[in-house]
Amino acid sequence: MNNYQGEVRKRGQNLLIVEGYHEKNKLFWLIFECFPEININMDEIWIYGTNIYQLYDDIVKEYGEEWEKENEDIDLPFVISKKRYPDKLRYKKDFTNIVLVFDYERHDTNFSEEKILEMQRCFVDATDMGKLYINYPMIESYRHLCQLPDDDFAERKIPVSLQPGKEYKALVEQETILGSKIDFPHRIDDLLEKHFEVSDVEKRKKCCNEILEISSVSSMENVIDNALQGVVAGHTLPTVKYQLIDWVTKQGYVHTNQTYWEYMRDIFKQVIYHNISKANRIQYEQYQIPENKYKEYFERLDLTEILKVQNFVSKDSAIGFIWVLNTCIYFIAEYNFRLVMD
Template identity: 25%
Template sequence: MILFILEGEKREPQIYKTMQYLFLDSDSKNEILVSYCNNIYSLYKKMKQHDIFNNSGSDIVHILKEELSENKINTVLKDIEYSDGFSEIYLFFDYDIHIPDKFNKISIEEQNNNVTEMLEYFNDETGNGKLYINYPMIESIRYFKKELPDNDYIHYTVNLDSKKSFKELANEESFYKNMDFISFKMNKKTLKIKVPDNPEKIQKLKNNWNHIKNLNVKKANYICFENDVLPKVKSEINQLAIFKSQVSAYVLPHQKIAILNAFPLFLYEYTR
């Protein structure tokens, strides 16, 4: 059994399930998708309260069952007590860092320290789990200013002090105004797929996914090593290396974030 812990309950399941249908051999019946419906900093705070980082005996499954006990998650996890009930665990969350203000009083340094600790803890899908980060958030999956393949994507960044949310910027600046170019629509929890009525649509989605995977993998390599090529070794662009390079090369010196999406990187690593 594989557990996927997603930050949101709309975009992320839609993206993952489309990607699974197009590329992965995994059996959806052998997977549990959980939407945490809160950000990575909230999850970090809850983990600290449970003293999980010091191996207190509690784990991510306990937190999910506690936090979402009033939702459907209480049903899907009711027979699972610990994380070792899963063969693999993956988490997908947004970086979504903010300059401190009257609503968010956590310093940039503290926010980055929180994410570092999370990435160090969730560094193995067969252990505690493996965390993937969207920069700055899930909408980066469609932030292309030109039709794919957009080779300028490697240089796209967003300012930390932007007056507009990244979702607003994506709506205004992206060539793609919705997710149709990369995903099927969903009817509640089920993808709306017409097979074999629309093979051209399926092939178009595959082509776009392959473009997006290559662009994000190359950009991850560029963020880490300033090389606009596919890395020779997949592990060179691991999630902690990407994060540290984001902070040292973009966030701290320039108050910027290099736009990058986690799902294509997951696909790149998962399909060996």
């Protein structure tokens, strides 16, 4: 047990505890941009910096080996801030909702079926100790769709022998239809900064946003030309402009008369649907979900039962496998299910 007392703060913030940079600065940044109804800002995301098994050990250090059996009231914000931000301790009472996003990582030397099950069993309520979303085999699984819709996703799995994690990342990059779409804002920013030496962050941000707000082919060239004025050197403007016209055209969102954000919002809805269907297939052996029962099927999912299945099918290091599944994308549906239905 810990006996620390801290400054009382007004409860009302949300807290997302994620494993690394990708989760915060790529996935959740894009989610928040595409779903502005989600009232969470980037400062409410903490990067833990290591995996769930290290977090388990940190809990043990604070609460003892029997923390789950003794039904300890785990204060995760305190555990993490004590380790990473000791001068700015935070407490569970500071937050309205706490969400944890971590990878399964069976290949990790500290992997333990018992430990990860304890974590999933205990962290089930975002309004209490926190809700844990485990991604199988890792965060990149949200990108692992090869077409839209992707009927083959129902049976998509990877062998346990596919390790370390960089091997799965390489496989996803080879197979994904989503990678270039998800990375597009960062590609524009990199183009301006690294190739055309635009060092002013605010100028790059404004330019990127104007390009991502284009929603018609007829206005594309004019908008891009105006966005680049005063941002890139005059002699390079035609080169940058026509490169960006080519990129935007290939992304396809202008052909649907949508902005990039609207286009990606629709794609995220499809990603969520695929992963809810997949979880249903893992737990109940039924992939197809009746449209009028979408919410009902989502609400009956049990992340602990899904983890038990994943542990079972991946036991054998030679012939075992892991179902490809991203659960952190459920965060949007949990926040407000209407966001995935409209």
